Amino acid sequence: MSELRGVGIGLGVAQGPVARMAEPLPAPADTASTRDAEEERARARESVSAVARELEKRGAQAGGAARDVLEAQSMMAEDPALLQEVDARIAQGKTAEYAVFDAFASFREQLTAMGGYLGERAADLDDVAQRVIAHLQGVPAPGVPDPGHPFVLVARDLAPADTALLDLDKVLALVTSDGGPTSHTAILAREKAIVAVVGAAGATELANGETVIVDAAAGVVVTDPSAEDLARAQHRADARASAASAPITPGALADGTLVPLLANLGKPEGAEEAVALGAEGVGLFRTEFLFLSSNSAPTVDQQRETYTRLLEAFPGKKVVVRVLDAGADKPLAFLNDAHEDNPALGLRGLRALRASEDILREQLTALAQADAATDADVWVMAPMVSTVEEARYFTELARDYDLKMAGIMVEVPSIALMADKALAVADFASIGTNDLTQYTLAADRLLGSVAAFQDPWHPAVLRLIREVGQAGRANGKPVGICGEAAADPLLAVVLVGLGASTLSMAPTALADVRASLLTQTLDDAQRIAEAALTADDAAGARLAAQQAATRQKETQQ
Structure with a gap:
């Protein structure tokens, strides 16, 4: 073995x-076409269209996050600028196969150089190109x-x-x-x-x-x-x-300490499944889908209707809504589409919203109206907060709209280190471990070449989370986790030990996390967390926590 x-x-x-x-299809040979340019162009367009429709079909069948990704791929396949590049190569006498391969490769290099969200889309281009070339060649796409x-x-x-x-x-x-x-x-x-x-x-x-x-x-x-x-x-x-298959119970530790387990959702359509899987509310509702598929900001009425549908699924339950988290890495013409060399460190999140405050105010208006029309417990939070002044700005603005719980996302090390002062003005904090890890380790979370650094188990990240947990206790303010880290059953125990009061995750992770929490008391969780903090790196922290958890179980037996 x-x-x-x-x-x-x-x-x-x-x-x-x-x-x-x-293995992927081999690159097409760079040989002259035996067809005329119009015929090659028609072949290319037919295959691109067929692949785009197939991706849309798969997305509709899959639903959820997969649908969003596949719809984005479909749009990428038919990007007018990309098709112009294909046409230009065909005009030079290239085959449709080679024109697609070379044009997509050129765009891939451009996206990779941009980094951030667009850099991650580079890998998706490879998949689209492979599917188009396979269709042109009349062979099955690698899969x-x-x-x-x-x-x-x-x-x-x-x-x-x-x-x-x-x-x-x-x-x-x-x-x-x-x-x-x-x-x-x-x-x-x-x-x-x-x-x-x-x-x-x-x-x-x-x-x-x-x-x-x-x-x-x-x-x-x-x-x-x-x-x-x-x-x-x-x-x-x-x-x-x-x-x-056992009956679903509220999230709790072995000593009865309650740890509400919430769902991360991107659209209201996911609410029913989340409730069925035991979500006790929503810890992160991403509102970006309302904005990213449009050339203009949605109206207050459109937003209110969507928020109301979500809130109606959680009567009496907490629903944390994150205002628009977009910016230069996810360009929106009506928000900020200016080129930035390093968009991950640019005008994004709350910074972008402050530069277009009317969009933020309209969103808060819609949320306040939906709150008034439903029985859910609505909390609202701002993304990418980096200073205490930003925390104060957002909290005071939200209160102007009678939104009673206004909080901040902790995704930037600066605000984690200033959490004691930030939580003196904000009502709560929610830690986005994906971005917090990215900025702490200086490793783009969407870039495969540095994926090894993108690990929330790293002790540097855990120490920042501890800072926020301690600040929450000192100020009497709740601290939640809404990044992917909360879905890791053992790391969930560590996060509670570091001071997290709620955990939010993909609904399918709820059962595993619920079971994991029930194996440890609060004292156990704190001891396991301390063990992880003594490590030098992410792998060491994970191993130390595993060993501490195992010792605890052996002691109890």
Whole structure:
């Protein structure tokens, strides 16, 4: 037996034979076309259109976060500027296949250089280009294999279009050699509750048909397992399935300390599923979808209708709404579309809203109207707050609209270090661990080349979270977690030990986190958190927490 280590998604464990993702299509040869330019152009447009419609179809079938990603890919495929580049190459005598390959590659380089949100879209371009070229060549697009039996899917990484429609009756687990805990693959794996280990170096060396155990709780892939290993893994899987079917209870620690478990949602349509999975409210409602698909800001009436639909699904429950989090890395013509060399550090979040305050005021107006029309407990928060002055500005503005709970997102180290003063003016704080990790480690969370740094277990990140937790206790203000870190069952315990009073996550992660919290008391959580803080790096912190949690269980037995 040997092990490959990576980052586990959730607490699941699965076993089965490996089926490897096919390698990408080879680059088309740069040879002169034997067709006239108009014929090649028509071929290219037909294939681009076919791929765009297929992506839209997959998105509609998948729903949720996958739909948003695939719709974005569809729009990318038919981007007018990109199609002009394809036409220009065809006009030079190139084949449609090569023109698509070269034009997409050129755009990929441009997006990669931009970094941030647009840099991440570069990888999506590769997938779109592969699909268009495959259509032109009349061959299947590289994608998920179908060996005719259930399997463990192994790949370098998965394109959103592949992850969106995985057949969960056949895909037992997912293993990737690339990516991190906040990659598209990891996020979609959580949403679909797929047992997964991402970033497992050496995964591409696994052979087709080889039996492996994928242990997400431990973050390992066990190769050449014994019969005993397989039996133990199956027993754990059965026990977890049994626990998942147990009655849903409020989030709490073993000593009865309540830790409300909330849902991260991007659209009202996800509310019903979140409630069914045990969400006790909403810890993060992202409002960007209302703005990103439009050339102008939505009206107050349009916003009110959407917010009301969401709030009606949670009568008497807390719903935390984040005002528009956009800026130069997600350009909006009506907000800020000026070019910035480093958009992650530019005019984004609350900074962008202050520069276009009418948009912020309209959003607060709509939220206040929806609040008045429903029985939900509405909290509103600002993204990307970096100074105490910004915290004061937003809190006072929200109160002007009779929104009784106004808080801040803690995503920038400066505000984490000033949390004692910020929470003297704001009503609450919500820690966005994805961005907080990005800015603490100086590693773009959407850039694959530095994915290894994007780990919320890093002690530097944990220390900042502790600062905010202590500030919350000192000021008598609640501190929530709404980043991907809250979906990690063991890290959830650590976060509570550091002072988090609520945890918000993808709804499919709720059951695992609820079960994990029930194994520890508040004193245990604090001891486990202290153990993690003594480490030098993320891997060491995770291991120290695992060992502390194991010792605690052994002591109790």
